[in-house]
Amino acid sequence: LYIATSLDGFIAREDGSIDWLTEYENNPETDYGYSEFYASIGTVFMGRKTYEQVLGFGEWPYEEKKVYVFTRQKEPLPREKNVEFVSGDIARFVRQLRENTDQDIWLVGGSQLIKVFLKENLVQDLIVFVVPIILGSGIPLFDHIGREIKLKSGRVEKYKNGMVRVEYKVEERMENNRIRNNKV
Amino acid sequence: LYIATSLDGFIAREDGSIDWLTEYENNPETDYGYSEFYASIGTVFMGRKTYEQVLGFGEWPYEEKKVYVFTRQKEPLPREKNVEFVSGDIARFVRQLRENTDQDIWLVGGSQLIKVFLKENLVQDLIVFVVPIILGSGIPLFDHIGREIKLKSGRVEKYKNGMVRVEYKVEERMENNRIRNNKV
Numbered sequence A, B: 001l002y003i004a005t006s007l008d009g010f011i012a013r014e015d016g017s018i019d020w021l022t023e024y025e026n027n028p029e030t031d032y033g034y035s036e037f038y039a040s041i042g043t044v045f046m047g048r049k050t051y052e053q054v055l056g057f058g059e060w061p062y063e064e065k066k067v068y069v070f071t072r073q074k075e076p077l078p079r080e081k082n083v084e085f086v087s088g089d090i091a092r093f094v095r096q097l098r099e100n101t102d103q104d105i106w107l108v109g110g111s112q113l114i115k116v117f118l119k120e121n122l123v124q125d126l127i128v129f130v131v132p133i134i135l136g137s138g139i140p141l142f143d144h145i146g147r148e149i150k151l152k153s154g155r156v157e158k159y160k161n162g163m164v165r166v167e168y169k170v171e172e173r174m175e176n177n178r179i180r181n182n183k184v
Helices: A019-024 A034-039 A048-056 A090-099 A111-119 B019-024 B034-039 B048-056 B090-099 B111-119
Strands: A002-006 A010-012 A041-047 A066-070 A083-086 A104-109 A125-131 A149-158 A164-170 A179-181 B002-006 B010-012 B041-047 B066-070 B083-086 B104-109 B125-131 B149-158 B164-170 B179-181
Touching (some): A104 A111, A149 B149, B041 B048, B090 B111, B104 B111
Parallel strands (some): A104 A179, B041 B104, B066 B083
Antiparallel strands (some): A002 A010, A149 A164
């Protein structure tokens, strides 16, 4: 997880919009460790809705990375460079891929895919940016995962604009490779 | 708000239990600023369910404070020393009480009362303790408040046991007295 959330735990408004994040985007003063994080990543995972949203932003930002988009849709989606669509057993796919890569995997989102990953114990690292706002409604970061996960908190940092970054590691680790997960 | 929450935003399990907080309770090493906070408080607010839960803990912990319990129940409740039951217009009651006190008010919880207070703009300070655990389900700290509230983050502190304390102030302030709100 390398993801931004409101204090009340939403990663986007009900309609998926993230306008409230605009003032917290990477700026000349700091990129919140993004470039360092991004360089450490070999593969990017995201859900279909997140993919469509990123497409809507214009330029495809993950060109240098292998991207897997998880979808249950039959209809073909526009396909960016290096993007592959995956359906079927997510946990099996992820575990297989991990055995064949040493680099970290970044789970970009969204809510539904994060839920599956947490349920299936596929997440090892969480980097959460808490934005100083209560949205009141929206798409949850943790959507009643349905299982308990003990964490170990790591570095905590507060930025000038009020955003707070906290790092966590999942305590029960089953694999060695790491899956990360970032802002939608 | 002076309240403990899981990373996924729950203040208690579905059945109200807070067993997962036991290892994070005040200990000889630190009381997480509780005694200082408690000394600053003149009045305590809580909802009926929280009241019943605190009663179940045994000794009544708020004897020296004036406590108001908000309830819509007709049935009489056991009444501790200095406790009064309030029903009817919560916002009006709170605003009236504030005009007659200079000391801070502590909103103990729970979820339903916090929601009303946030909706009605009755909260000015939030002190949130994030416990390094994902519960997976439970009673939410912020239950789809339904309005957006901009915050200003203050002091951030990480404790040895992994708990992270963050302070917030509500940006649009309407009153001068402060309502606080703590662990259920």
